[in-house]
Every structure is written in structure tokens, then in C-alpha cells.
Amino acid sequence: MSIGNLSWRWPWLPVLALVLAMAFGLLAYRKARRGKPDQEPEARVWTLSSDLDTEEGHEALRRWRRLNRCAAILLSLALLMVLSLAARPARVDRTLEQGHNRDIVLCLDVSGSTLPYDRQVIASYLDLVRNFRGERMALSIFNSTSRTVFPLTDDYDMITAELSKARRILDGVQSQDRIDAMSGRQYQDISDWLEGTQNRRDTTSLIGDGLVGCAALLPQFAPKDHSGPAKADQRSSSLILATDNVVSGKPTYTLEEALKLTSAAGITVDGLYSGPDQGTGDESTRQMQRLIEASGGIFLRRQDGNSINALVRRIEHRHGADPRQQEQxxxxxxxxxxxxxxxxxxxGYLLLAWRLKR
Incomplete structure (x- = not known):
């Protein structure tokens, strides 16, 4: 039942209440009539007519009747409001919501060559969280194998808590002095956080395999010949790879092969160098930059002052400045x-009832 923009979810409830009230009232009336004697012989009657038959008495009686009628009206209105509330008045709420149809995977290299610098990369990830709203995000860390820290989610409180926890845990491995000063509990925390990333012996920092593991968190990614271009109705995807591209061992996928797979699936990969300052000019770093940029991504160094801001602006520009708008x-x-x-x-009724008792 609706009137204009207002409707009642339970319109039958006040009708049922009125029917029940009338039924109980009629039953009480009949019971009272049945129990009343027809005649009361020699009934003695007193009257106040003579006491009220004065000017002051007439005025008091008229005032009492007016207050009594007002109290009855207010009580009736209160009962009507109770019945209306019991019917649950409701309205249609139309809002224009903005949503970002985007998935972002944060892919972090936690091998020995990058571990002392990972805390700064985690801080960069926290900057990303502050800049994005509405996207789904995931974090995967890798060394010889990958581990998912948290899957795709838009729970930013949980994301911030997990990244803050990782930053706290990695605080003790930024230098050799801090490593030497670590307690047993700190060692255990780091070991627990890195568990699952070193399941292959004599092999570390498999960049291509780590990238494929991170891309597997995205719904449209499929390895080898099962991947295909993204459909028009799919969420757009980007992957932020933070590594120094120093490989130790024989990977299943090279970085170039992994980037071909992600490109075929319609996933954009952006690179963030996370290694020592003296390694920014190494061939491995230049190779990573060439491959990332050739696949359509951007390459930034952790040491750049505006790296994260530039990354955010480029990703925003790539996916469009305006988010999707949808009327809900x-x-x-x-x-x-x-x-x-x-x-x-x-x-008002309680006030008049108090006044009538006086």
C-alpha cells in the first residue's frame, strides 16, 4: 500500500488491530449488558446538580468537559500513530552511487635481496590504499613460491590492518644492526609471515613464477592457451609488481613469458623497483623496465619522490577519470x-490527564 512516495510494509496490521479492538469492545459491552439487573428496587440516587448549580460550578464543568474531549482526541491520535508505526511506513530511497569496476593485485617480492626494502614498499602500498576507494584489492608475496596474504576484497579496514602488520613485522630487517638486535619473537613473526614462500630448495626469487601466482588471483586469468582477451563486461584489472628482478634458479616462467600471459588475459602490469639504490642501473633493472613498458605498463623506482602519486595518476587515467555511476x-x-x-x-494526553486529576 502506497501513497505518493510513502508506503506501508504491513498495511494489514492496523486493520487487524481495529477488527480485534471492535470485537473485544462488542464482547465487553454484551457481557456488561448481560450482567446488569433489569430492576433495582428502591435504588437510592445522589446527584451533584444542586452543588454545581452555580456560576462557578458551571464554568468548572465546562472546563472539565473541554479538557476531557481534548484528552480523548489526543489519545485517539496517539493510538492512530501507534497503528501507523506498526504498519511500518517506508519510502523509496534513490541514491546515485559511484563505483570503481576495478581489481588491483599488489605483488611483493620477499626474497633475500629485496626483504630489507620491503617495508618501504609496504608503506607505498598503504599510500595506494589511501588513494583508491571502491576497488577490490589483493596482496600476494612470493620467493620461490607464492602465498596469498589476502584475496581480492574491498574491506579497506582489513587491508590497512594487514599492511600495517606487515610493515611492523618487517621493521627489524631493514639493516644488519636491526637484524642482530631482533628478539626470538620477532624472528618467529617474520618466519610466520613468510611461510609458504620458500617451498623449492636451492631456488629463490622466481620473478616470472611469482607474477603468474599473483595474476592467478584475478578471475579472468588462465595460464597457457586458456587465457583470452578480457570481455567487455569484466572488471578491469591491474597488477603492481614490486621486485628487483634478480632471479636465482630456474623458473617455470620467465618475466617475459609471464607478462605475455597477463597481457593475453587483459591484465595490465605496472612495475615498482624494490632493491638497493646501487642496483637501479643494473641490466636486470633495465630489462624489467623494458619488459614492463613494452607490455603497456609503467615502471617506477621506489626511490623516486613521487613514485606512488605518479602510479596512482597513471592508473586513474588508464581506467578513466570518472567512476561508474549507478542509481540504487x-x-x-x-x-x-x-x-x-x-x-x-x-x-499532550499525559499532561491533560494530570490536569484532569487535579
């Missing part, structure tokens, strides 16, 4: 004015 309609309870009217009517 929902039926929400609207008891506001009805509750206020009930409070006023009930307060």
Missing part, C-alpha cells in the same frame, strides 16, 4: 514524522 533504489523505513507525532500526542 531501496525501500527504507521512514518512522521519523510518525514517531514525532506520537510523542507529541502522548505528551
Amino acid at each position: 533504489s531501496s525501500l527504507v523505513d521512514a518512522p521519523g514524522w510518525w514517531t514525532l507525532a506520537l510523542a507529541l500526542a502522548l505528551s
Whole structure:
């Protein structure tokens, strides 16, 4: 049942209440009539007519009747408001919501050559979280094998908590002096956090394999010949790879092969160098930059002052400046004015009832 923009979710409830009230009233009336004697012999009657037959008495009686009628009206209004609230008045709430149809995977190299610098990369990830709203994010860490820290989610409180925890844990491995000063509990925390990333012997820092493991968190990614271009209705995806590209061992996928797989799946990969300052000019770093940029991504160094801001601007530009807008309609309870009217009517009735008792 609706009137204009206002509707009642349970319109049958006040009707049922009125029917029950009338039924109980009729039953009480018949019971009272049945129990009343037809005649009361020699009944003695007293009257106040003579006491009220004065000017002051007539005025007091008229005032009492006026207050009594007002109290009855206010009580009726209060009961009407109660029935209206019981029917759950509601309105249609139409809002224009903005949503980002995007998935972002943060892919972190935790091998020995990058571990002392990973805390700074984690801080960069926290900057990304502060800049994005509405996207789904995931974090995967890798060395010889990969581990998912958290899957794709838009729970930013959880994301911030996990990244803050990782930054705290990695605080003790930024230098040899801090490593030497670590307690047993700190060693255990780091070991627990890195568990699952070193499951292959005599092999570390498999960049291509780590990238494929991170890409596997995205719904449209499939290895080898099963991958294909992204469909128009799929969420756009980007992957941020933080590594120094120093490989130790024989990987299943090279970085170039992994980038071909992600490109075929429509996933954009951006690179963030996370290694010592003296390694920025190494061939491995230049190779990583060439491959990332050739696949359509951007390459940034951790030491650049505006790296994260530049990365955010490029990703925003790549996926469009304006987020998707969608009108959402929902039926929400609207008891506001009805509750206020009930409070006023009930307060007025109680005030008049107190006045009538005097």
C-alpha cells in the first residue's frame, strides 16, 4: 500500500488491530449488558446538580468537559500513530552511487635481496590504499613460491590492518644492526609471515613464477592457451609488481613469458623497483623496465619522490577519470514524522490527564 512516495510494509496490521479492538469492545459491552439487573428496587440516587448549580460550578464543568474531549482526541491520535508505526511506513530511497569496476593485485617480492626494502614498499602500498576507494584489492608475496596474504576484497579496514602488520613485522630487517638486535619473537613473526614462500630448495626469487601466482588471483586469468582477451563486461584489472628482478634458479616462467600471459588475459602490469639504490642501473633493472613498458605498463623506482602519486595518476587515467555511476533504489523505513507525532500526542494526553486529576 502506497501513497505518493510513502508506503506501508504491513498495511494489514492496523486493520487487524481495529477488527480485534471492535470485537473485544462488542464482547465487553454484551457481557456488561448481560450482567446488569433489569430492576433495582428502591435504588437510592445522589446527584451533584444542586452543588454545581452555580456560576462557578458551571464554568468548572465546562472546563472539565473541554479538557476531557481534548484528552480523548489526543489519545485517539496517539493510538492512530501507534497503528501507523506498526504498519511500518517506508519510502523509496534513490541514491546515485559511484563505483570503481576495478581489481588491483599488489605483488611483493620477499626474497633475500629485496626483504630489507620491503617495508618501504609496504608503506607505498598503504599510500595506494589511501588513494583508491571502491576497488577490490589483493596482496600476494612470493620467493620461490607464492602465498596469498589476502584475496581480492574491498574491506579497506582489513587491508590497512594487514599492511600495517606487515610493515611492523618487517621493521627489524631493514639493516644488519636491526637484524642482530631482533628478539626470538620477532624472528618467529617474520618466519610466520613468510611461510609458504620458500617451498623449492636451492631456488629463490622466481620473478616470472611469482607474477603468474599473483595474476592467478584475478578471475579472468588462465595460464597457457586458456587465457583470452578480457570481455567487455569484466572488471578491469591491474597488477603492481614490486621486485628487483634478480632471479636465482630456474623458473617455470620467465618475466617475459609471464607478462605475455597477463597481457593475453587483459591484465595490465605496472612495475615498482624494490632493491638497493646501487642496483637501479643494473641490466636486470633495465630489462624489467623494458619488459614492463613494452607490455603497456609503467615502471617506477621506489626511490623516486613521487613514485606512488605518479602510479596512482597513471592508473586513474588508464581506467578513466570518472567512476561508474549507478542509481540504487531501496525501500527504507521512514518512522521519523510518525514517531514525532506520537510523542507529541502522548505528551499532550499525559499532561491533560494530570490536569484532569487535579
